[in-house]
Amino acid sequence: MKRLDTRDADFETAFTALLDSREEQGQEVNKPVADILSAVRREGDAALCALTERFDNLAVTPQTLAFTPDEVAQARAQVSQDLLDALDVAARRIEDFHRKQLPADIRYTDDVGMTLGMRWIPLDAAGLYVPGGKAAYPSSVLMNAIPAKVAGVQRLAMCVPTPSGVINPLVLAAADRAGITEIYRVGGAQAVGAMAYGTQTIRPVDRIVGPGNAYVAEAKRQVFGHVGIDSIAGPSDVVVIADSGSDPRVIALDLLAQAEHDELAQSTLITPDAAFADTVIEAVEKELGVLSRAAIAGASWARNGAVLITRDMREAVELANRLAPEHLELMVDDPEALFAHVRHAGAAFLGRFCPEAVGDYVGGPNHVLPTSRTARFASGLSVHDFMKRTTFLSGGPDALRRIGPSAVALAHAEGLEAHALSVSARLDALAAKTANA
Ligand SMILES: NC(=O)c1ccc[n+]([C@@H]2O[C@H](COP(=O)([O-])OP(=O)(O)OC[C@H]3O[C@@H](n4cnc5c(N)ncnc54)[C@H](O)[C@@H]3O)[C@@H](O)[C@H]2O)c1
Ligand SMILES: N[C@H](CO)Cc1c[nH]c[nH+]1
Numbered sequence: 001m002k003r004l005d006t007r008d009a010d011f012e013t014a015f016t017a018l019l020d021s022r023e024e025q026g027q028e029v030n031k032p033v034a035d036i037l038s039a040v041r042r043e044g045d046a047a048l049c050a051l052t053e054r055f056d057n058l059a060v061t062p063q064t065l066a067f068t069p070d071e072v073a074q075a076r077a078q079v080s081q082d083l084l085d086a087l088d089v090a091a092r093r094i095e096d097f098h099r100k101q102l103p104a105d106i107r108y109t110d111d112v113g114m115t116l117g118m119r120w121i122p123l124d125a126a127g128l129y130v131p132g133g134k135a136a137y138p139s140s141v142l143m144n145a146i147p148a149k150v151a152g153v154q155r156l157a158m159c160v161p162t163p164s165g166v167i168n169p170l171v172l173a174a175a176d177r178a179g180i181t182e183i184y185r186v187g188g189a190q191a192v193g194a195m196a197y198g199t200q201t202i203r204p205v206d207r208i209v210g211p212g213n214a215y216v217a218e219a220k221r222q223v224f225g226h227v228g229i230d231s232i233a234g235p236s237d238v239v240v241i242a243d244s245g246s247d248p249r250v251i252a253l254d255l256l257a258q259a260e261h262d263e264l265a266q267s268t269l270i271t272p273d274a275a276f277a278d279t280v281i282e283a284v285e286k287e288l289g290v291l292s293r294a295a296i297a298g299a300s301w302a303r304n305g306a307v308l309i310t311r312d313m314r315e316a317v318e319l320a321n322r323l324a325p326e327h328l329e330l331m332v333d334d335p336e337a338l339f340a341h342v343r344h345a346g347a348a349f350l351g352r353f354c355p356e357a358v359g360d361y362v363g364g365p366n367h368v369l370p371t372s373r374t375a376r377f378a379s380g381l382s383v384h385d386f387m388k389r390t391t392f393l394s395g396g397p398d399a400l401r402r403i404g405p406s407a408v409a410l411a412h413a414e415g416l417e418a419h420a421l422s423v424s425a426r427l428d429a430l431a432a433k434t435a436n437a
């Protein structure tokens with residue numbers, strides 16, 4: 001863990017190193033991921049099965065890659081009613097929020113008489129990656145699938161790793177709740193490769209979405225262009241801006257809630273109060289003594305944890321903007337005042353009683369969010385990720401007479417004769433018709 005004070009002479013150097021550190025960690029997986037993707041592209045199911053045996057310790061055949069409807073029903077039957085109810089609370093709230101994102105088409109007739117517009121069309125097929133290496137993520141099943149359903153995607157294919165063949169039944173219950181019927185027991189870069197290029201068993205999709213570890217995130221980056229992707233939603237990160245009005249233990253737990261996802265996760269506290277910072281650091285160490293996932297959380301905190309002490313809250317927000325976190329918690333009395341200055345964050349959590357973990361499960365907005373500073377240019381998963389736009393133009397002779405000559409002039413200026421003729425031939429025909437009338 002790094003403890004930095006903006007008043008220190010070497011702060012800027014240390015902070016720049018912090019900004020670069022996770023990108024550098026991500027680069028370690030470029031080559032292994034490229035090898036996995038090319039094996040899946042070349043050999044299809046054979047590579048998929050061999051890689052699943054190697055990385056997930058699971059012997060599969062093309063016939064057993066998919067979960068059967070019976071397996072899904074049996075898994076659902078193992079889940080308690082309380083958990084199914086909790087799943088339902090989450091699903092309803094996620095659906096309500098995402099329904100509000102449905103975009104409206106555009107259609108209007110302009111002053112030259114052309115009708116112009118833009119139509120939103122759902123994707124034909126989406127691939128949903130649900131992580132499953134170090135933890136089970138039924139919540140990510142809902143976060144992936146519900147916006148896709150709301151958008152109207154016809155085919156959803158879900159991939160989830162099952163280390164040593166074990167799957168948390170709630171994952172399959174969540175898939176069932178979301179109406180997913182095509183579920184494969186594959187994970188990592190090989191799952192992304194299968195959904196991108198297709199194999200004998202898994203048909204390719206048009207866009208791959210969902211969170212995952214560094215291998216999954218890098219695989220999505222590498223297949224982008226062949227298929228669409230949502231964003232780089234890799235190992236989680238959080239920035240917590242807090243003052244001493246919060247219980248240090250609660251802030252420590254918020255930091256550890258991200259750290260426990262992955263050794264590569266990153267948790268950062270920013271506060272103007274140095275004494276408070278030190279109490280939170282102590283509380284983190286204390287909680288690490290009792291947390292069940294202390295090995296992962298402790299490794300993440302040691303490797304990527306950071307505590308930044310600022311001159312004031314405005315400086316705290318400026319540093320948060322530079323970190324462009326996946327999650328930003330504003331644990332202060334007047335969070336809206338700080339939020340007004342936030343420019344880069346995947347999702348913001350405003351107020352002492354709105355922890356990020358609520359957003360992970362039941363808040364409503366999506367928890368699949370851009371990581372590793374990509375919130376500078378990317379956003380969380382939404383209904384829009386499952387749709388694309390087709391613009392349209394419709395015009396008759398009058399409109400062509402009015403704007404056609406400008407098109408002809410510009411086509412000549414670009415040296416594109418066929419373009420110019422395509423328009424002028426029509427204009428000539430119209431002129432001849434008028435002359436003959
Ligand atoms: N950003 C988000 O929106 C978001 C949401 C939820 C979870 N997450 C992140 O998802 C990740 C989940 O990670 P996970 O590991 O639990 O599950 P995962 O499913 O993402 O990864 C497991 C797979 O990684 C592959 N893998 C592991 N080690 C490998 C190696 N050495 N070489 C090649 N492949 C290897 C295996 O194929 C395995 O099936 C965490 O980093 C968590 O922070 C992010
Ligand atoms: N915090 C993760 C997003 O980065 C999502 C998640 C799912 N379950 C628990 N947490």
Ligand SMILES: [Zn+2]
Binds near residue numbers: 236257261357360
């Ligand atoms: Zn989480």
